[in-house]
Amino acid sequence: MEVLKLIQERQSARGPYDSERPVAQEDLRQILEAGRWSPTAHNMQNFEIVVVDDKKLLEAIGGIRYPVSETFIRENYEQLSFSEEELLRKKVGILGTMFPLSWRTPGAKLEEPEQFNSSLGRVIQTSPVLLIVVYDPGRRAPASEGDFLGAISLGCVMENMWLMANALGIGFHVVSSLSADQVEKEVKSILDIPDHLMIAFSVRLGYPVSAGKYLRVRREVPDFTHHNRFGNRGVD
Numbered sequence: 001m002e003v004l005k006l007i008q009e010r011q012s013a014r015g016p017y018d019s020e021r022p023v024a025q026e027d028l029r030q031i032l033e034a035g036r037w038s039p040t041a042h043n044m045q046n047f048e049i050v051v052v053d054d055k056k057l058l059e060a061i062g063g064i065r066y067p068v069s070e071t072f073i074r075e076n077y078e079q080l081s082f083s084e085e086e087l088l089r090k091k092v093g094i095l096g097t098m099f100p101l102s103w104r105t106p107g108a109k110l111e112e113p114e115q116f117n118s119s120l121g122r123v124i125q126t127s128p129v130l131l132i133v134v135y136d137p138g139r140r141a142p143a144s145e146g147d148f149l150g151a152i153s154l155g156c157v158m159e160n161m162w163l164m165a166n167a168l169g170i171g172f173h174v175v176s177s178l179s180a181d182q183v184e185k186e187v188k189s190i191l192d193i194p195d196h197l198m199i200a201f202s203v204r205l206g207y208p209v210s211a212g213k214y215l216r217v218r219r220e221v222p223d224f225t226h227h228n229r230f231g232n233r234g235v236d
Helices: 002-009 025-036 055-062 070-077 084-090 118-125 145-167 181-191
Strands: 048-052 129-135 171-175 198-206
Touching (some): 025 048, 025 145, 048 055, 055 181, 118 171, 129 145, 145 171
Antiparallel strands (some): 129 198, 171 198
8 A cells, every 4th residue: 555655646846956955876776776677578678877967967958959849739738628627527638737828829929938948958957866768779579569568668667766766755757858859869969878779768856946736637447447348347
C-alpha cells in the first residue's frame, strides 16, 4: 500500500526550483540506482544518462531558443479542459490554465516571448540537476520492428526514477522539448553526445520554490477494464 500511495501522489514539479539547494549526491545515486533496475526489453539496458550539474552547461542548454510547435499547440488544445469541473467530468487531459492564453486560443498569433519556450529555458538554467537520457536507435530487442518495446523500456526507466525522486521529496519534471530535432543537435553538441545516440527525454531534478499542486484526474478502474471480452466493463 505504501507503493500504491507513492504512485498516487506522484506528480510533475513544473515550476522553478531552488537553485541554491543542490541535490545530495546520495539522493542522486538512489535515483540513478532506481533507473538501473528498470525492466528493459531483452534486458538490453539500451540507455545512457548524462548528469548535468555544471551551471555554465545548464545556462547554455537553457539558452537554446526554439519555436513552439504549431502542431503541439493545435493537438494540445484538443486535450484541454477550461475548468476544474470539466476536467473532473472528462477524467482525462489537463487544465488549459497551465498554458499561456495564446496557446489555448485557436487561431491566436504567437507573439514574443510566447513563440519561443523561454520560460522553460529559465527553469532549466536554475535547476540543480538535469538528466539527459539517451539511447541507441540502431539497437532493438529481437523481432521488435519499430522498437516499440524499446520505447516501453525507456518509459520504465523514467517511471522508476520518478517514483524514487518523489519518495525522496525531490521535484521531477520531464522535459521532452530537448528531444526536438534542432534542439537535440545543440544539446548534443554542448554535452559531446555522440551523433549515433538520440535523446529520449530529459529530467529536471530539484526542490520546488513553492509547493504548487495541480488537479490530477484519472479514470476509474471500471472505465478502462474489460472482463474476459472487450465490452464487458469492469472486473468483479
